[in-house]
Amino acid sequence: MKLLILDRDGVINEDSDAYIKSLAEWIPIPGSVEAIARLSRAGWTVAVATNQSGLARGYYDEATLAAMHARLRQLVAEQGGELGLIVHCPHGPDEGCACRKPLPGLLVQIARHYDVALDGVWFVGDSPGDLAAARAVACQPVLVRSGKGERTLAKGLPDGVKVFDNLAAVAAHLLAEEA
């Protein structure tokens, strides 16, 4: 199974230090929807693993989050693709859950859903927590420079992290590799 796992904020859509609190604030990064659709049309399953502590903080509710994800699915479908499972951590940093990145719980949820091993599966993120979650379950950590990626890069990366400008570049690389 060709599985690719994506972080959401800063990879698929623009991020904000003030959180993405409404559908109006949910703005796709140019090329990201098309990248997901291209991969999907080529037989890839694209899943999403996202921290959403804004829920615990009371900045928005599950209905608003669901509306963002419905919009994403609609945009991908309009490009002839299909988005796979989206899992999110609704907890705050002090709740001690098992699913908040840098813990790998979201990635494990995705692996169990598709009944696949995570070894070598690319997980594309923009934050150090994304890279740590990937490494915790032997995923291939991939950093994009979009979102908080440049900040993450400036902090220094552990060995073995692949770096791309954005999700479109990740998709182009994966599709070129299998051409």
Ligand SMILES: O=P(O)(O)OC[C@@H](O)[C@H]1O[C@@H](OP(=O)(O)O)[C@@H](O)[C@@H](O)[C@@H]1O
């Ligand atoms: O990048 P993903 O995982 O899709 O989502 C990140 C968001 O949940 C928010 O995560 C917050 O971190 P804290 O949860 O406050 O540590 C901040 O980084 C916000 O800027 C960001 O929008």
Ligand SMILES: [Mg+2]
């Ligand atoms: Mg992110």
Ligand SMILES: [Zn+2]
């Ligand atoms: Zn959680």
